[in-house]
Amino acid sequence: MSKTLDPVTLAILNGRLEQIADEMDATLYRSAFNPIIAEARDACHGLYHAETGATLVQGTRGLPIFVGAMAFAVKAVIDKVKKDGDELAPGDTYLFNDPYAGGTHLNDFRLVRPVFRDGELYCWIASVGHWLDIGGNVPGGFNAKATESFQEGVRIPPVKLIANGVMNRDLIDILAANSRVPASNYGDLNGQLNALDLGEKRLADVLEAYGDDIVAAAFEAFSDRAEAMMREAVRALPDGVYTFEDYLDNDGITADKLTIALDLTISGDEMTLDFSRSSAPCAGPLNIAYSTAAACCYVALKHVFTAVPANAGCLRPITFNIPETTLLGVKPPKPVGGYTETILRVIGVVFGALAKADPALATAGPFGTINALSVAGYRDDGSRYVMFSFFGGGLGGNPESDGLNHANNPISMATIPPAEILEASYPVKFTQWALRPDSAGAGRHRGGVGAVYELETMTDADVFLLGERGIYPPLGVAGGGDAALNRFVWETDAGERSPELASKIADVRVRPGQKVRIESPGGGGFGDPKTREPEKVARDVRLGFVSREAARETYGVVLDDKGDVDPTETRNLREGAAA
Template identity: 55%
Template sequence: MPGNYNPEATESFQEGILIPPVKLFKRGQINQDIVDILSANSRLPNSLYGDLNGQINALDLGEERLHSLLDEYTEENISNALKELCERAEKMMRQNIKALPNETISIEDYLDNDGVTDDPLTLAVDLTIKNDKMVIDFSRSSKACAGPVNISKSTTIAATYVALKHIFTDVPANAGVLKPVEFIIPEDSFLSVRAPKPVGGYTETILRLIDVIFQAFQNSASDKVNGCAYGTINALSLSGYRKNGSRWVMFSFFGGGHGGHPDGDGLNHGNAPISTATIPPLEILEAAYPVQFTKWGLRPDSGGKGKHRGGLGAIYEIELLEEQANAFLFGERGKFAPKGVLEGEAGALNQFFYGYKADDPPEKQSSPPLKSKITGISLKRGQRVRLETPGGGGFGRASERPLEKLNYDLEQGYITETKND
């Protein structure tokens, strides 16, 4: 599967080559055998070399900077400072928790499917606040699934950490944040799997988990939470051969709207809140691959209504310039829209269309959207794909949004009518 995101994987062996921890360098010399194994398993070995060299250079620079710190401040002082930072984070986190009411909140959200079956998966959390501690219990979540949206226990904890850091922004970012937090994650849950269960679609589950944590805190920490973001990286791959016989693979992530928040409207067309999923510039994609973006803009009416509106999703339309290509989409939020908080409304659903041409009638261009994970798409020259990404959930009641903001949204083309129910 070009791009290594296989929406139909049922075990980790179908998700790419498995590499245990091995030394790429030994005594300053690169192990060329490992490089050769990696390049032999890549459709684009030259790109692999570039990525690998970039990582090596980054590690070299990191080592250099670390030695500079140690030389300037000594290992003992740095170790003491790190320990103090962790202790300070724990203390601040406990103070934040203690300021919340003692209660248990139960929240559920859903994934469209696992890519193999079309059955939804439940991501449920029971959040208990008691004094200066909290318990985050995922026991009501779905069991391990056949498809690749499973995640490991460590990934579940890491994603929860991301959500907590978005909520308690004043707390230093280190392991002390999790000291007052107890996790309950059953071993048979899709949030706690082991090899060889497939996990390639972990990004979709992480994003839903962050959404659930935001929803759980919406009443007790209403001045700190956002509506749900668009909730999918929408990994889209197009691949084929150029006239000269060389292989090309375009593998990209696409943005959407972020949730409305206590201080204002959600971000329009932003990156996902995980560092792997950044939006590439269209000029780079058009220069590197035989495609043309015929649309790249904001999606009107996609942000959830609220006192503070959810950010808008985007519309991407791509036309193939070569004779033939294969495509797949690994996405989410095709069935379950990004929720609002504090009575804010949900953002628009994810939609994906393919196989039409510019001069096709509107009814063909607007064919019913497909499920959010799909493989085996075959495209011919001049045919297009269109991805309409979700908007963010709203914050607060739509009836509380000032008329001047509605009029501004209308002027900017963010909405097509000013009515707020």
């Protein structure tokens, strides 16, 4: 069927269908109550296959990790409909946040709706967004001490929120009763419903303009094209088995490190990703479910093979081995609230293994933690607040350039919420929001620079952090240096303190005026630092990215009193180091 469509029609339909998801994203961003959706864009939308739930179309602005996982989420709804013998009707909408059934963690709520044409199910349309608080032991949900999912919040399996056009108010009441900030969640829910309504209307416009069969044929053609392009990309890599390992600091309960190990096999135009050597399920919240792990790989491959369209077809040549005996394929009630840290390491090992297959793909490690910070308390008027935010750091150097400074992680298109928005929304004040000197891994192409975020609370407040890279730094490659470690401190009457388990803490209380500070890592460096152009090092010093001491000791570059390169001293220092 797809062969009958000419390239021009396919291109137009691809643009119009992507625009549907983009417009749904924009609708939610502009109507959500909580800054993590409205400003950070922690959400996504898409269209999914009627029978399999496979991704048909995604937008260009949605969170990629959600896009990869949503196919599993839609399939979970399809399975429920079949199991229960549900009768579907136009407008029916399922809601759930179950991280073991196509979810990620409990804060991420999914809405899934069937789309009908002439009384027949045509496809599914879906929305996901990060709600601010859904109960559990810790405001905001990032409980670094959780040993069961029950301690992370309320878990909702796929249930009908809307049936035959009628909202289930009892379900709304249950959700409200299990949140510290129910008004925020209710606002986000309505934003997602509005996005679904708009997406359904825009899809109907396209179907009316082109016909149901033509659009269905386009969906098939898009998937076939993605498969062909992925097979071509894999075929270009040499056959073999490529291994890579990286580590998580700990699980928040014990100090033991966790290993994420990948054996990547290339055989012709097919690839197998085998994670069976990874650590066993852990006691703390650094576990993830199979669907989340597979979604990470999807994100990693899309980063590397940028020309391949992002739909289910690109995964047809890929086989996953993610056993339940590892922390990457857990079942309930294993805690998964810290999934953001684990998926970053999964993406990193995929990058690392592919770089062994083709060194031209090598990129040094990014800062590798979202530093999930929650600050909670009561305003002067007695109302409760929960501030949650994530923060940036440096990306890794690569064969062509330095890494980005103060960037977001490769899991997302999200943006770091602005300080002004957080200060306007919550009783906090930022006293530092700056780049962190000497945080980047040194190299011919250095890593991006991390950042310093310091805030003080205006009320008595509880503070919670779930982060990583406090023990195992972002890695340099090809002779490049590792980046600085993550660091978190808070003020007490006796001075500053840091967590015993590096970047995880769940029991800090601060008074008004006391500060908490995150010093995020930079990215790893690429190549020998002694081969970096001295003028680039001098510029880094002038900009405050690198100290004079590091310029001399790490890069072998000597600067004069004016900050210019001293060519003679630099040459002598570098030649002496080489000898």
